[in-house]
Amino acid sequence: ILNVEQSPQSLHVQEGDSTNFTCSFPSSNFYALHWYRWETAKSPEALFVMTLNGDEKKKGRISATLNTKEGYSYLYIKGSQPEDSATYLCARSRQSGSARQLTFGSGTQLTVLP
Amino acid sequence: DTGVSQDPRHKITKRGQNVTFRCDPISEHNRLYWYRQTLGQGPEFLTYFQNEAQLEKSRLLSDRFSAERPKGSFSTLEIQRTEQGDSAMYLCASGTPGGASGELFFGEGSRLTVL
Numbered sequence: 001i002l003n004v005e006q007s008p009q010s011l012h013v014q015e016g017d018s019t020n021f022t023c024s025f026p027s028s029n030f031y032a033l034h035w036y037r038w039e040t041a042k043s044p045e046a047l048f049v050m051t052l053n054g055d056e057k058k059k060g061r062i063s064a065t066l067n068t069k070e071g072y073s074y075l076y077i078k079g080s081q082p083e084d085s086a087t088y089l090c091a092r093s094r095q096s097g098s099a100r101q102l103t104f105g106s107g108t109q110l111t112v113l114p
Numbered sequence: 115d116t117g118v119s120q121d122p123r124h125k126i127t128k129r130g131q132n133v134t135f136r137c138d139p140i141s142e143h144n145r146l147y148w149y150r151q152t153l154g155q156g157p158e159f160l161t162y163f164q165n166e167a168q169l170e171k172s173r174l175l176s177d178r179f180s181a182e183r184p185k186g187s188f189s190t191l192e193i194q195r196t197e198q199g200d201s202a203m204y205l206c207a208s209g210t211p212g213g214a215s216g217e218l219f220f221g222e223g224s225r226l227t228v229l
Contacts, residue, residue: 004156032216043118044157044205044220089156093216101147101170102218104156 004092006105013080014113020076021108023090027071034102035064035075036089080112118221120206126227127196134192135224139208146189148181149205157205163189196228
């Protein structure tokens with residue numbers, strides 16, 4: 001893996017369904033993995049920042065896991081609601097002096113149908 | 115509102131014109147980033163400031179692009195002689211060195227359309 005890749009590109013689910021997305025990233029020089037939710041006409045909102053292999057984070061119905069050795073993270077949404085509709089971005093930061101710039105994937109666009 | 119603010123939110127311009135975007139970061143944040151997002155892609159890093167010093171610039175930042183942060187607070191991103199390929203969402207983000215593993219806080223973006 002050379003870049004941050006996300007799948008699927010887009011997803012439509014029914015209200016109440018559970019769903020998950022994948023983020024794959026280069027595992028070398030890894031520093032942290034970030035998940036953002038970006039709703040239309042709003043600013044990207046940070047969901048999770050994870051640094052350690054095996055990390056699991058949870059916020060309400062949303063949770064995420066991290067595997068730094070194989071270079072992937074999963075984001076899970078349990079019981080999707082229409083307000084979960086957004087683009088979910090993952091980003092990797094690498095050890096790079098003081099910059100710690102983020103390299104983003106192209107996102108998974110989730111639409112939750114009522 | 116004490117979040118990151120960007121102005122203007124939308125800008126439509128003709129090819130060849132100059133445009134300038136402004137970003138006001140969260141006041142106590144000394145790191146400031148500019149990203150560009152085009153349709154179907156994730157945000158791409160353009161440049162980074164720590165206080166007033168511009169410490170990193172992407173190869174994406176051609177010589178038509180210039181960014182400043184003169185007093186270490188707000189920042190401007192200027193695009194000279196705009197081209198249709200410059201049409202994108204320009205996002206600003208800020209953070210602190212000690213912030214949770216480099217967490218960034220984003221503004222709502224400035225959408226540029228070049229006709």
